[in-house]
Amino acid sequence: MDVMGDKATLLETGRFVQPADFSESTGDLSQPMDRDETGEAAEEARQRLAAQTGDVEAMSVLGALLLRRGDLDGAEPHLRAATAAGDRAAANNLGVLLHQRGYAEDAAGWWRIAAVAGSAAAAHALGRHHRERGDEPAAEYWLRQSAEQGHALGAYALADLLEHRGDTGAEQWMRIAAERGHREAAYRLARALDRRLGPEGDVGDDHGAGAEAEQWYRQAAARGHRRAALHLGAILERRGALKEAGRWYLTSAKDGEARAACALGFLLRDAGDTESAAVWWLRAAQDGDGNAANALGALHAERGESQTAERWYRAAMDAGDDNGAYNLGLLCAEQSRTVQAEQWYRRAAYAGHREAANALAILLLQGGDTAGAEPWFSKAAEAGSVDAAFNLGILFAGRGEEAVALRWYERAAAAGHTEAALQVGIARLRDGDETEAERHLRCAAGGGSAEAAYRLATVLDARRPPVPAHSLGEPVHTEKSECEEWYERAASQGHRRAQVRVGMLAAARGDVVEAARWYREAAEAGSRNGAFNLGLLLAREGSDPEAAVWWTRAADAGHGRAALRLALVYARRGELAEGQRWADRAVALGPAEVSERAARLRDALREELSA
Numbered sequence: 086m087d088v089m090g091d092k093a094t095l096l097e098t099g100r101f102v103q104p105a106d107f108s109e110s111t112g113d114l115s116q117p118m119d120r121d122e123t124g125e126a127a128e129e130a131r132q133r134l135a136a137q138t139g140d141v142e143a144m145s146v147l148g149a150l151l152l153r154r155g156d157l158d159g160a161e162p163h164l165r166a167a168t169a170a171g172d173r174a175a176a177n178n179l180g181v182l183l184h185q186r187g188y189a190e191d192a193a194g195w196w197r198i199a200a201v202a203g204s205a206a207a208a209h210a211l212g213r214h215h216r217e218r219g220d221e222p223a224a225e226y227w228l229r230q231s232a233e234q235g236h237a238l239g240a241y242a243l244a245d246l247l248e249h250r251g252d253t254g255a256e257q258w259m260r261i262a263a264e265r266g267h268r269e270a271a272y273r274l275a276r277a278l279d280r281r282l283g284p285e286g287d288v289g290d291d292h293g294a295g296a297e298a299e300q301w302y303r304q305a306a307a308r309g310h311r312r313a314a315l316h317l318g319a320i321l322e323r324r325g326a327l328k329e330a331g332r333w334y335l336t337s338a339k340d341g342e343a344r345a346a347c348a349l350g351f352l353l354r355d356a357g358d359t360e361s362a363a364v365w366w367l368r369a370a371q372d373g374d375g376n377a378a379n380a381l382g383a384l385h386a387e388r389g390e391s392q393t394a395e396r397w398y399r400a401a402m403d404a405g406d407d408n409g410a411y412n413l414g415l416l417c418a419e420q421s422r423t424v425q426a427e428q429w430y431r432r433a434a435y436a437g438h439r440e441a442a443n444a445l446a447i448l449l450l451q452g453g454d455t456a457g458a459e460p461w462f463s464k465a466a467e468a469g470s471v472d473a474a475f476n477l478g479i480l481f482a483g484r485g486e487e488a489v490a491l492r493w494y495e496r497a498a499a500a501g502h503t504e505a506a507l508q509v510g511i512a513r514l515r516d517g518d519e520t521e522a523e524r525h526l527r528c529a530a531g532g533g534s535a536e537a538a539y540r541l542a543t544v545l546d547a548r549r550p551p552v553p554a555h556s557l558g559e560p561v562h563t564e565k566s567e568c569e570e571w572y573e574r575a576a577s578q579g580h581r582r583a584q585v586r587v588g589m590l591a592a593a594r595g596d597v598v599e600a601a602r603w604y605r606e607a608a609e610a611g612s613r614n615g616a617f618n619l620g621l622l623l624a625r626e627g628s629d630p631e632a633a634v635w636w637t638r639a640a641d642a643g644h645g646r647a648a649l650r651l652a653l654v655y656a657r658r659g660e661l662a663e664g665q666r667w668a669d670r671a672v673a674l675g676p677a678e679v680s681e682r683a684a685r686l687r688d689a690l691r692e693e694l695s696a
Contacts, residue, residue, distance in 0.1 A: 212230075382412055472497075478490045616635045
């Protein structure tokens with residue numbers, strides 16, 4: 086039974102109840118007992134004189150003073166004398182003294198006498214005594230007696246007992262204890278309210294529960310409860326109140342809470358103060374916090390200090406954090422230590438680390454062990470790894486099992502995986518389900534996929550009514566459609582086909598400068614269509630030599646129409662042999678219409694050369 090505590094806080098257990106200088110409801114000493122040593126010595130001398138004259142109250146107070154000091158031999162005769170005279174506070178304190186000496190049953194006898202006489206503190210002590218001996222009915226009876234008299238410790242102990250039994254009345258008494266200033270009760274009440282909320286403190290519609298939980302965390306933290314300060318800091322950090330969150334993390338960390346020191350380190354790192362972050366991570370890691378050890382490992386890995394990083398990752402692993410083994414695997418993989426990487430990935434994966442299972446599967450797949458990779462992808466995906474679900478889609482698609490691949494893509498897409506949403510969109514387009522395709526393509530495009538933005542634009546583009554043809558250079562004022570906005574988003578991300586299409590739309594509007602810019606950007610990135618269209622644009626503007634340069638680039642990349650254009654250019658210049666060469670090239674490249682025209686041109690040039 087933890088009723089004794091250390092001597093400095095013995096009176097705060099609530100088992101010291103004195104009729105004059107002590108508050109019976111809380112068990113705290115009144116102001117005279119907080120004086121300095123000189124004042125306390127004077128008080129003791131005064132009480133001794135009074136006790137010698139037979140003053141029962143003085144005997145009781147003197148016994149409590151000596152008990153508080155740890156002088157059990159000196160306290161016992163005074164407490165026994167006061168108890169014999171009917172002082173219930175002395176009976177309670179005599180019980181405390183006997184309990185410290187190891188006479189639990191004798192202590193319980195005196196607590197019973199004091200409790201029957203109306204001592205709430207003694208009823209609390211007696212209830213705790215019965216609970217430790219497994220007599221829960223007796224424990225509940227006496228704890229309820231204490232709690233109903235307004236004793237905070239009694240209310241808390243009763244709540245703890247009822248909570249252990251799953252009794253719905255536990256929260257009521259926990260709340261009463263918290264309202265009376267019991268910090269552990271305030272913390273546990275806050276935790277109970279927190280558990281009713283969603284993940285990460287998401288209150289949903291129950292904003293009241295979240296606000297009340299925060300209120301109790303604040304009360305407990307203000308009274309020095311380090312775990313309450315930690316949770317309060319986390320709530321404030323999620324809200325974005327980083328300065329206040331940092332203050333509570335600091336308070337908790339200084340009181341020895343390793344998780345708070347770790348969280349404070351992350352706050353400092355995000356603020357750009359890596360050195361201070363490392364100091365707090367070090368403190369937390371030395372106290373056994375695996376997350377902090379991993380953070381230190383990552384910090385040293387970023388600095389290229391791989392040996393130190395490995396040491397901290399091992400420390401994290403020794404602290405029971407599976408991320409340590411996973412990070413060791415990553416470190417070894419970066420150093421091309423494939424065998425060691427596989428070993429660490431396996432260790433973390435067998436411990437249930439889903440990302441390690443995914444990484445292990447990728448490693449096996451890269452080594453050609455498809456059969457070995459599949460079960461690890463499956464294990465990771467079933468554990469919730471979105472990347473593993475997507476990788477399973479790729480694996481089955483590579484085998485030609487499109488239906489199975491699609492199921493995994495859909496699973497990953499539902500969890501927000503951008504590339505998976507793109508694959509689902511493409512599959513739905515292939516199946517002719519344009520509505521579902523558009524929905525998934527929008528998700529992927531919104532997630533940053535340039536290919537999805539381009540494909541979404543083509544879907545929307547196909548629905549547009551045809552626009553009247555305009556002469557190049559003729560100004561036409563039309564607002565950009567949604568499909569053009571998606572083309573531009575893809576183009577700005579470097580998507581070459583989108584760049585060509587944006588150029589074409591700009592040309593259709595008569596914006597030659599904009600069209601040339603996009604064509605050139607696509608061409609310089611290797612787009613043969615971009616090079617061909619840029620050549621057309623330049624030729625129409627009268628820049629035939631430069632046009633020929635871009636057509637040559639396009640033709641060399643396999644563009645048949647560009648080869649035909651070059652054949653015509655050289656034929657006009659009278660360079661018949663060169664023209665014939667490009668005509669031959671155009672015939673080979675096609676398509677059919679181009680091949681037919683190029684063949685006629687080639688034959689005409691051949692006849693002219695042989696004439």
